[in-house]
Amino acid sequence: MRDPSAALPPRRAPARRLACGVLGALAACSPPGFDPTPPPGPEPALAPAEAVDPLEAAIEAHWQAAGVLPTTPADDAEFLRRASLDLVGRIPTPDEVSRFVADPRPDKRAAVVDAWLAGDEFAEHWGDVLTDTLLDGAVDDRPRLRDGLHTWLREQLTQGRGWDEVTTALLTAEGELPPAGPSGFLLAHGRQNRVEALTGQTARVFLGLQLQCAQCHDDPDERFTQAQFYGLAAYYARTRARFTKLDGERVPRIVDKPRGEMRMPTELDAPGDRTGPRVDPAFPALALPTDPGETRRQTLAAGVIGSPLFAKAAANHAWARLLGRGIVEPWDDLGGLAGDDHPPLLEHLATELRAHDHDLRWLLRRITLSSAYQRSSRGAPEGAEARRDAFAQAAVRPMTSTQLLRSMLLATGLHDVQGRAFRREVDTRRQRLRREYAQVFDDDEMASADDQGGNVPQALLLLNGELTNQGVAADRGALTAILREHDDPDARLDALFIRLYGRPLAPARRSELRAFLDQRDHRPAAYADLMHAMLVSSEFLTLH
Amino acid sequence: MLTTRRRMLQLGLTALAGTLASPSVRAERASTAPRARARACILLFMHGGASQLDTFDPKPGRPTGGPFAAIRTALPGVRVSEHLPQLARRLDQVALVRSLHAREGNHDRARHLMHTGYPPQGGAQPPALGAWVAEAHARGPLPGYVAIDAPGQGPGLLGAARAPFVIRNPTRPVRNLAPRRALSPARRDDRTALWRTLQDDFEDRHPAEPVTGHRDVVEQALTMMASSATDAFDLQAEPAALRERYGDSSFGQGCLMARRLVEAGVPFVEVGLKGWDTHADNFERVKQLSGPLDTGMSALLDDLSARGLLDETLVVWMGDFGRTPRINARGGRDHYPACSSVVLAGGGIAGGQVLGATDADGVEIVDDPVTVPDLMCTLATALGLDPTDTRMSPAGRPISMVDGGRVVEALI
Numbered sequence: 017m018r019d020p021s022a023a024l025p026p027r028r029a030p031a032r033r034l035a036c037g038v039l040g041a042l043a044a045c046s047p048p049g050f051d052p053t054p055p056p057g058p059e060p061a062l063a064p065a066e067a068v069d070p071l072e073a074a075i076e077a078h079w080q081a082a083g084v085l086p087t088t089p090a091d092d093a094e095f096l097r098r099a100s101l102d103l104v105g106r107i108p109t110p111d112e113v114s115r116f117v118a119d120p121r122p123d124k125r126a127a128v129v130d131a132w133l134a135g136d137e138f139a140e141h142w143g144d145v146l147t148d149t150l151l152d153g154a155v156d157d158r159p160r161l162r163d164g165l166h167t168w169l170r171e172q173l174t175q176g177r178g179w180d181e182v183t184t185a186l187l188t189a190e191g192e193l194p195p196a197g198p199s200g201f202l203l204a205h206g207r208q209n210r211v212e213a214l215t216g217q218t219a220r221v222f223l224g225l226q227l228q229c230a231q232c233h234d235d236p237d238e239r240f241t242q243a244q245f246y247g248l249a250a251y252y253a254r255t256r257a258r259f260t261k262l263d264g265e266r267v268p269r270i271v272d273k274p275r276g277e278m279r280m281p282t283e284l285d286a287p288g289d290r291t292g293p294r295v296d297p298a299f300p301a302l303a304l305p306t307d308p309g310e311t312r313r314q315t316l317a318a319g320v321i322g323s324p325l326f327a328k329a330a331a332n333h334a335w336a337r338l339l340g341r342g343i344v345e346p347w348d349d350l351g352g353l354a355g356d357d358h359p360p361l362l363e364h365l366a367t368e369l370r371a372h373d374h375d376l377r378w379l380l381r382r383i384t385l386s387s388a389y390q391r392s393s394r395g396a397p398e399g400a401e402a403r404r405d406a407f408a409q410a411a412v413r414p415m416t417s418t419q420l421l422r423s424m425l426l427a428t429g430l431h432d433v434q435g436r437a438f439r440r441e442v443d444t445r446r447q448r449l450r451r452e453y454a455q456v457f458d459d460d461e462m463a464s465a466d467d468q469g470g471n472v473p474q475a476l477l478l479l480n481g482e483l484t485n486q487g488v489a490a491d492r493g494a495l496t497a498i499l500r501e502h503d504d505p506d507a508r509l510d511a512l513f514i515r516l517y518g519r520p521l522a523p524a525r526r527s528e529l530r531a532f533l534d535q536r537d538h539r540p541a542a543y544a545d546l547m548h549a550m551l552v553s554s555e556f557l558t559l560h
Numbered sequence: 561m562l563t564t565r566r567r568m569l570q571l572g573l574t575a576l577a578g579t580l581a582s583p584s585v586r587a588e589r590a591s592t593a594p595r596a597r598a599r600a601c602i603l604l605f606m607h608g609g610a611s612q613l614d615t616f617d618p619k620p621g622r623p624t625g626g627p628f629a630a631i632r633t634a635l636p637g638v639r640v641s642e643h644l645p646q647l648a649r650r651l652d653q654v655a656l657v658r659s660l661h662a663r664e665g666n667h668d669r670a671r672h673l674m675h676t677g678y679p680p681q682g683g684a685q686p687p688a689l690g691a692w693v694a695e696a697h698a699r700g701p702l703p704g705y706v707a708i709d710a711p712g713q714g715p716g717l718l719g720a721a722r723a724p725f726v727i728r729n730p731t732r733p734v735r736n737l738a739p740r741r742a743l744s745p746a747r748r749d750d751r752t753a754l755w756r757t758l759q760d761d762f763e764d765r766h767p768a769e770p771v772t773g774h775r776d777v778v779e780q781a782l783t784m785m786a787s788s789a790t791d792a793f794d795l796q797a798e799p800a801a802l803r804e805r806y807g808d809s810s811f812g813q814g815c816l817m818a819r820r821l822v823e824a825g826v827p828f829v830e831v832g833l834k835g836w837d838t839h840a841d842n843f844e845r846v847k848q849l850s851g852p853l854d855t856g857m858s859a860l861l862d863d864l865s866a867r868g869l870l871d872e873t874l875v876v877w878m879g880d881f882g883r884t885p886r887i888n889a890r891g892g893r894d895h896y897p898a899c900s901s902v903v904l905a906g907g908g909i910a911g912g913q914v915l916g917a918t919d920a921d922g923v924e925i926v927d928d929p930v931t932v933p934d935l936m937c938t939l940a941t942a943l944g945l946d947p948t949d950t951r952m953s954p955a956g957r958p959i960s961m962v963d964g965g966r967v968v969e970a971l972i
Contacts, residue, residue: 394765397767400767400768411768412766412768412770414770471721471777472725472777472781472784475774476736476784476785477735477736480738480739480785482740525761528757532754536750542750545747545751549752549754554759554766555761555762558771558774560766
C-alpha cells in the first residue's frame with residue numbers, strides 16, 4: 017500500500033468472538049453459528065459505535081432503503097474462510113483456522129486481512145482476477161498473452177500501484193509483447209484491426225459503460241449514439257495491434273502511426289468496413305486534460321482516469337467480486353453518460369477510492385472489513401433474496417476454477433506431499449488439471465446468470481476426476497496424515513472438518529457420522545469416502 | 561394435407577405447442593400435425609464457415625467459381641462440387657437451401673446467430689436451439705443436448721441443466737464417466753449417501769440457487785453414471801463394417817455417435833467439423849474437408865434411413881457463414897454472411913428440392929431469400945416447438961424464442 021499510515025476510520029467490533037483455544041477445543045465451544053438449526057430470523061443491526069464511519073452509515077442507509085434487516089454477523093470461521101478465498105484464492109489452512117479462532121485480539125480480522133494483502137498469494141490471485149476481467153470477451157487470449165499480462169499485474173499489485181497508474185499503462189502500452197507487460201489488453205482485444213471490440217471493452221472495463229451496442233446503431237435506450245461510439249474508437253484510429261516478424265519469430269506488437277482518422281460505417285458497408293463520415297476523437301464521459309497527450313491514446317488514458325465513472329467502475333467491480341453482485345448490477349453496466357444517479361453507497365465508496373489514490377489493496381481491505389461483507393450467509397428463508405440483493409445477508413457463490421483447484425490441492429494435501437518424484441508428478445499434473453478445471457468450469461458459454469449450480473460435466477469431473485479420487489487416496493496426502501496423527505475417531509472427524517470446511521463439526525451431526533464410521537470398522541476407506549463426499553458438497557465448493 | 565397445415569397455422573401455433581408440450585398428447589398430435597414429425601435433431605456444424613461455392617452452390621466456369629468441377633446429382637439439373645460424389649447421389653433426399661442471408665461476419669457473433677437465431681446482444685440470453693429442443697424432448701438419464709467435437713452454444717435463460725454436454729473426441733471414452741480406478745458398488749453407495757447427508761445439511765442452512773442447482777446436477781450425473789444408457793457413447797459396440805462406412809475421421813465417427821445417441825433418446829446432437837475458415841489455400845483445404853463430410857454425412861443419412869429413424873430425425877448442415885465469391889491473393893475466400901447454403905433432411909422436411917438461388921457469380925441472392933430467423937422458425941416448427949414462444953429473461957424482460965421470421969412453408 018502506498019500509504020500504510022493512512023488511518024482507517026474506526027470500525028465496529030464484531031459482535032461475536034470465540035475465545036477458545038486449540039483445535040481440539042473447537043468442537044466443544046462451537047459458536048451459535050454452527051448450530052444446524054437456522055437462526056430465528058434477522059437480528060437488528062449492531063449496536064451503534066462511538067464514531068460513525070461514513071461507509072458504515074452508507075451501508076446502513078442502503079439496507080434501510082431496501083427495507084431489509086441484516087442477518088447476524090459472520091462468526092470467525094465463516095469470515096476467515098470467505099475472506100481467504102476472496103483475497104488469496106484458497107481455503108484457509110487448518111493452522112490458520114485454529115490460530116485465528118484462538119486469537120483474542122479484537123482487531124484480528126483487520127490483522128489477518130492486512131497479512132494476506134501483503135503477501136504473494138494475494139498478488140497471484142488478484143493478478144488472476146484482474147487478468148480475467150481485462151481479457152473477458154477477448155478475440156485472442158492465448159496463454160502467452162495471458163501470462164505476460166498476469167505477471168505484470170502481479171508486480172503492480174505487489175508494488176501497490178494505483179488502478180489509475182495501471183490503467184494508464186494498459187491503455188498506452190507500446191511495442192511487442194514482453195514476457196511481462198501491460199500490452200496484453202490492447203493485443204487481446206485489438207488484434208486484426210478490431211478497433212470496435214477494443215472500444216467496447218475499454219468503455220466496459222474502465223468506465224462501466226455497455227457501449228458495444230452503439231457500434232451498429234444508436235442505443236435503443238437512448239444512452240449512447242453510434243457517433244459517440246466511433247468518437248471513442250477514434251482514440252485508437254492510429255493504433256495497430258498485429259503480428260510482426262522479430263528475429264524470425266512472429267510477435268504480437270502494438271504500433272502507432274503518425275496519421276489516420278476514424279470513419280463511421282454506412283448501411284452498405286460489409287462488416288469491418290467503414291466508408292462513412294470522418295469522426296474526431298471525443299467521448300462525453302471522458303474528463304479530458306487541458307493539455308492533450310502526445311498521442312491520442314495518452315489523451316484517452318488521462319480522460320479515462322479523470323472520469324467520475326472510473327473510480328465507480330473500479331469500486332463496483334471489487335464490490336461485485338467480494339459480495340457476489342455489484343452495488344449496481346451487473347458491475348460493468350453503470351447506465352448512461354450522466355453518471356449521477358447511482359446509489360449513495362457506490363458514490364461514497366468511489367469518493368473514498370479516489371481519495372486513497374485508487375489503491376486496490378486499500379479498497380479490498382475497506383470492503384472486507386465492512387459490515388456488509390461480514391454478514392452471515394445464514395438467515396430465515398423468508399426475505400433471503402431481498403437481503404442478499406441488498407448485502408444484508410452474505411451470498412452463496414460458486415468458487416472460480418482457480419479458487420477450486422487451489423483449495424482442492426490444499427484440502428487433499430496434494431500441494432505439499434513429501435517426496436520429490438511425487439511432487440514433480442503433482443507439478444506436471446497441475447498444468448493439465450488447471451486446464452481441465454478451467455475448461456470445465458470457466459466456459460462462459462455454459463454458464464447462465466440465473467443458474468449457478470454448475471452443469472453435468474462439472475459434476476462428473478468432481479465425482480470421478482483424478483484430483484478428488486487421488487486426493488482422498490494419496491499415500492502421503494492430508495487424510496493419511498490425519499489418520500496417523502489421531503487415533504480417536506472424533507478427533508479424526510474434527511480434523512477433517514477443519515481441513516475441508518474450515519469449521520468444527522456441529523454436535524448434532526457428529527453421531528450420524530460416527531455411526532457410519534463405526535459400521536465400517538473405521539477402515540481408512542470409510543474416511544476416504546467421507547472426504548470424497550465433502551469435496552463434492554456445496555459447503556466445500558462455494559463461498560458462503 | 562396442405563389444408564390441414566394452413567388451418568393449424570390459423571388456429572395459432574401457440575395453442576398447438578401448448579398441447580405438444582404434454583407428452584401424453586404428443587403421439588396423437590403427430591398424426592394430425594405433419595409439420596412436427598421430428599422428435600430429434602442432428603446438427604452438422606461447419607466451424608469457420610464452409611465455402612458454399614465449393615460445396616453446394618458451385619459456379620463452374622465463372623471467375624468466382626474456382627477450379628472444382630460441378631457434378632450431376634440425383635436431382636435433375638442440380639450440380640454440386642465434384643468432391644461430394646456420395647452426397648450428390650443422395651441429393652434427392654435433402655432440401656438444399658442456397659439463399660440463406662445474414663449480416664454477421666465475425667465468427668463468434670455468427671455462431672451465436674446460427675445457434676440461437678439472435679445476434680449476441682448485452683443482457684438478452686436466447687438459448688441455443690439445442691437447449692430448447694432438450695427442454696422440450698429430453699427424457700431418460702442422458703443429457704438432452706450433446707455436442708461432439710464442437711463447443712455447442714449456451715442454454716441462455718433455459719439454465720445450465722440444458723447446457724450442451726461436450727464430447728471432445730468421439731472415439732475415446734467419455735471423460736469422467738467413471739473414476740479411473742473402479743470403486744466397489746458398496747463404496748459408491750456410501751459416497752452418495754454421505755454426500756446427500758452433507759448436502760442436505762448445508763442446504764437446510766443455505767437454501768440458495770447455487771446449492772440447489774449443484775444438488776440437481778450431481779444427482780443428474782449420478783443417475784447418468786448408474787445407467788446403461790451411457791453405452792450409447794461407446795462406438796466399439798458397432799460392427800466394424802458400419803464404423804468403416806462412416807469414415808475414419810473424427811467427424812464421421814461423431815456422426816455415428818449422433819445416431820447412437822438419437823436412438824438412445826437424446827433429442828439434440830451437434831457434430832462439429834472444424835477447419836473451414838479458409839482465408840488462404842481455400843481449394844486444397846475444402847477438398848480435404850469434403851472427404852470426411854461426404855462420407856460421414858452420407859453414411860448418417862443411409863443409416864438413419866435403414867433404421868427407420870430418418871423420418872423422425874431432422875438432419876441440418878450449416879456453419880458460421882458463407883465465403884466470398886472473390887478469391888483473394890492467397891487463394892482463399894473470406895467471410896461472406898450475405899449468401900450461404902444450408903442442407904436439411906429427414907424429420908418431415910420435403911426432400912428432393914432446391915430452394916432459392918444466387919446470381920451467376922454467387923454475389924447476390926436472386927430467389928427466395930431466407931433469413932436466419934426464417935430458418936429457426938422452420939426448424940422449430942419441424943421439431944414441434946412454437947416459434948412465438950416467449951419467456952422471461954432473468955432480468956424480467958420477455959424474450960421470444962425466435963427473433964421474428966416466418967416458417968418457410970416450402971421446406972416442410
